[in-house]
Structures are given as C-alpha cells and as structure tokens.
Amino acid sequence: MERVRVGINDALEPVMETLAQPIRSLSRGVQGVEGFFDVYSKNKGLREANQRLEQWQNRALTLAAENESLRRLTNFKPAAPGGAVSLRVVSDSTGVFVQSVLAGVGRNAGLSKGDAVVDVSGLVGRVIETGRRSARILLITDINSKIPVVVQRTRVPAILAGNNGATLTLEFLPDGAEVEPGDRVVTSGHGDVFPPDIQVGEVVAKRGDELLVRPSADLGRLDYVRVLTVPRVDLGTGHPAEGAQPARGPQKK
Amino acid sequence: MLRRVLVLLVSLVIVLLAAAPLAIPGYGQIAINAGLICVFHWAVFRADAFPAASAFLLGMCHDAIVGAPLGLNAMILLVVYGLTESQEAFLRARTYIGQWLCFAVVAAVAASIMWVAMMAIRWTLIDPLPAVFHLVVTVGAYPPVSWFLSQLQARLVPSHA
Numbered sequence: 001m002e003r004v005r006v007g008i009n010d011a012l013e014p015v016m017e018t019l020a021q022p023i024r025s026l027s028r029g030v031q032g033v034e035g036f037f038d039v040y041s042k043n044k045g046l047r048e049a050n051q052r053l054e055q056w057q058n059r060a061l062t063l064a065a066e067n068e069s070l071r072r073l074t075n076f077k078p079a080a081p082g083g084a085v086s087l088r089v090v091s092d093s094t095g096v097f098v099q100s101v102l103a104g105v106g107r108n109a110g111l112s113k114g115d116a117v118v119d120v121s122g123l124v125g126r127v128i129e130t131g132r133r134s135a136r137i138l139l140i141t142d143i144n145s146k147i148p149v150v151v152q153r154t155r156v157p158a159i160l161a162g163n164n165g166a167t168l169t170l171e172f173l174p175d176g177a178e179v180e181p182g183d184r185v186v187t188s189g190h191g192d193v194f195p196p197d198i199q200v201g202e203v204v205a206k207r208g209d210e211l212l213v214r215p216s217a218d219l220g221r222l223d224y225v226r227v228l229t230v231p232r233v234d235l236g237t238g239h240p241a242e243g244a245q246p247a248r249g250p251q252k253k
Numbered sequence: 254m255l256r257r258v259l260v261l262l263v264s265l266v267i268v269l270l271a272a273a274p275l276a277i278p279g280y281g282q283i284a285i286n287a288g289l290i291c292v293f294h295w296a297v298f299r300a301d302a303f304p305a306a307s308a309f310l311l312g313m314c315h316d317a318i319v320g321a322p323l324g325l326n327a328m329i330l331l332v333v334y335g336l337t338e339s340q341e342a343f344l345r346a347r348t349y350i351g352q353w354l355c356f357a358v359v360a361a362v363a364a365s366i367m368w369v370a371m372m373a374i375r376w377t378l379i380d381p382l383p384a385v386f387h388l389v390v391t392v393g394a395y396p397p398v399s400w401f402l403s404q405l406q407a408r409l410v411p412s413h414a
Contacts (some may be wrong), residue, residue: 001323001324004317004323005316005317005323007315008314008317008318009317009318012269012314012317012318012341014278015266015269016269016272016273016318019266019269019270019273020273020274023270023273024274025273027274027275040288043365068326076360080277089270089274090273090274091274091275091318091319092272092275092284093272096383096387097321097367097371097379098319098321098385100319101274102320107310143375143377143379144375164260164379164383219336222274223274226319227386
C-alpha cells in the first residue's frame with residue numbers, strides 16, 4: 001500500500017509543484033503587503049534581537065572554546081558527520097486528522113525514511129515515506145509523532161508527543177522533574193531517532209499535570225526545509241542501518 | 254471516455270489546488286474538502302461523465318496527497334457518490350439552497366465516517382471539534398466551488414436534456 005501511495009505522489013509531484021508556484025507567488029505578495037504596514041515595529045524588534053544575539057555570540061564563542069578543550073582532555077570521539085538536503089514543500093496536508101507535508105524531492109536526492117527535517121528555527125518532523133521524486137514528512141504536531149527529548153536547562157529526559165494541535169505535550173517525565181514555562185526542549189538523540197540537540201520548542205504552559213510545548217519551527221508557513229541525512233547505525237550490530245542512504249554533502253534543490 | 258477523463262482531471266486539479274501550500278498558519282485546519290464538493294456536484298449533474306470509478310480514483314489520489322490511510326477517502330467518496338447519485342432526480346428538483354442543505358447533510362455523514370474511521374485506525378480518541386469546524390468551512394465553500402464546476406461543466410461537458 002505504501003508503494004501505491006508513493007507511486008501516486010511521485011506521479012503527481014510535477015503537477016503539484018507547478019500548481020504551487022502561482023499560489024506561492026500570491027502568498028508572498030500578500031505577506032509583502034502585510035510586512036509593509038509593520039516595518040517600523042519589526043525594525044525596532046530586530047535591533048533589540050540583534051543586540052541580544054551579539055551577547056549570545058560572545059557567550060557561544062567562550063563555550064565553544066571550553067568545549068573543544070574538554071573534548072581534547074577526554075579524547076572524545078564525535079559521531080560521523082552527516083549531510084543535508086534543502087528542499088521545498090509542494091503540498092500542505094496539515095489537516096484535521098493528519099499533520100504532514102509533501103516535499104518535491106525523494107530518494108533521488110539521498111533522502112531516506114527516518115531522516116530528521118528542520119527549518120531555520122527548529123525541528124519540523126521526519127521523513128516517513130520516500131518515493132523517487134517525493135517524500136512525505138510527518139510533522140512533530142501529528143498525533144503519531146513521539147520524539148525523545150531533553151529539557152535543555154536541566155537535561156531531564158522526556159517524550160514530546162503531538163496531538164494534531166498547535167502545541168505538543170511533554171510525557172514520561174521523571175518524578176520530581178523541574179520543568180518550568182520558558183524552558184527550551186531539544187532532541188536527546190536517544191534511540192537514534194533524531195540527531196541530538198536540535199531545537200524542538202519551548203515550554204509555554206502547565207495545564208494540570210500536562211506541560212505544553214510550542215514548536216520552534218514555523219509549521220504553518222513551511223516553504224524551504226532541510227533534511228538532515230545523518231548516517232544511522234543499527235544499535236544491535238553497529239553497522240549502518242538497513243535502508244539508510246550514505247551521507248552526502250549539503251545539496252540544494 | 255474522453256469526457257470522463259476530462260472531468261476527472263479537472264476535479265483532480267481542484268483537489269491539488271486545495272492542497273497547495275498557502276503559508277497561512279492553521280490553513281490545514283480550514284482547507285476545504287474539495288474532492289467531496291466535486292463528487293457531489295458531478296453525481297448530481299453529470300453522473301454519466303463521472304462514474305463511481307472516477308470517485309474512487311479521486312479519493313485514492315486525495316489519500317496519497319494528504320497522507321491519510323490509502324483507501325479511506327476513496328471509500329468515503331464512493332459512499333457519497335452512491336448516496337448522491339441514487340437521489341439524483343430528487344436533488345435536481347430542489348432549489349440551489351435545497352441542494353446546498355443536502356450537501357451539508359452528505360458532508361456531515363462523510364465527516365462522521367472519517368472521524369470514526371481515524372479513531373479506529375489510530376486507536377485513540379480524537380477531538381471532534383476540528384472536524385466540525387472543517388465541515389462548516391467545506392459546506393461554506395460549496396457555493397463558489399460548485400459555481401466554478403458549473404462553469405466548467407457548461408464549457409467542457411454541456412448538459413443533455
């Protein structure tokens with residue numbers, strides 16, 4: 001059944017790509033007009049953000065140097081570097097019951113099932129189907145999405161679950177775990193599901209026992225995304241995982 | 254045969270347009286079920302140019318595009334086609350508002366089947382409110398889409414008496 005679906009997607013991908021072009025142009029035009037009216041406030045916000053980022057850059061450089069010296073001291077061996085493929089979303093299938101998008105690139109560009117997908121802000125989802133020319137990306141907000149994460153501040157592990165809504169919920173937190181609104185959540189890398197330390201979202205509210213997380217990625221305006229083609233290893237044998245494509249350098253389509 | 258292919262292709266293009274990325278946050282929650290409107294319209298006005306096989310194919314393509322379980326929308330569109338085509342004479346005799354109301358009923362049936370089926374497939378409870386909202390938006394979009402289909406019908410497959 002998956003082959004049938006993938007075959008249909010591969011056949012329709014050129015048509016969807018063509019139909020999406022005028023709609024994207026119209027959408028950009030509307031956003032351009034909208035942007036014109038708030039250019040002053042945006043400019044002010046960007047200046048303030050720039051100042052904060054310069055402070056963070058200094059801090060990041062200090063931490064990077066400290067990290068490098070600690071790696072040398074402990075003889076740390078990093079995981080094999082992966083590649084990345086940039087691609088464009090051709091179909092927005094985020095609906096009532098399914099939260100996924102279709103991309104106009106598939107195995108022909110080195111994508112494989114399970115590859116993590118990110119945008120400039122954070123994790124978008126993962127590849128669940130690949131055809132020759134198309135790939136389906138399950139968004140992190142889908143009810144089937146379960147991501148092993150850690151809370152960045154306290155390194156507390158948890159599972160981030162989608163519920164077909166705009167926010168995600170943190171589940172399976174250890175008893176007594178300290179998690180507060182404002183804490184950032186990143187991928188843990190456990191189970192080789194996603195590479196570690198990819199920004200996923202921020203805790204925004206506590207509703208009873210539930211912790212709600214707002215995704216960092218702008219899932220409502222996906223256009224260009226990057227697929228991280230990190231080589232995965234079968235945890236049982238230590239050899240490359242079955243079906244995993246070899247790592248390739250950064251590519252763009 | 255050519256008319257049937259043409260009508261199917263036109264309906265497919267409308268479904269693809271409805272699935273195009275609009276970069277509007279939350280758009281997916283309000284995107285209309287264009288396939289449902291197409292099947293209803295053709296089943297009422299030109300069932301000879303849009304047989305059940307076309308409804309099935311349209312549903313399969315819709316499933317593939319949106320990532321729904323393959324065959325689910327196909328089955329629902331077949332049910333809608335069967336319901337509508339069996340009442341073709343009754344629906345043709347209604348006013349436009351009457352046809353719109355009937356579409357609302359049919360769309361509600363389709364949405365219910367989809368909701369129950371997805372809960373069974375995912376084996377979890379799913380909040381019905383987004384599905385209700387989606388139904389309301391689809392019913393609201395019926396007039397412009399059916400008008401567009403009527404224009405296409407007049408040019409591509411003119412009605413016979």
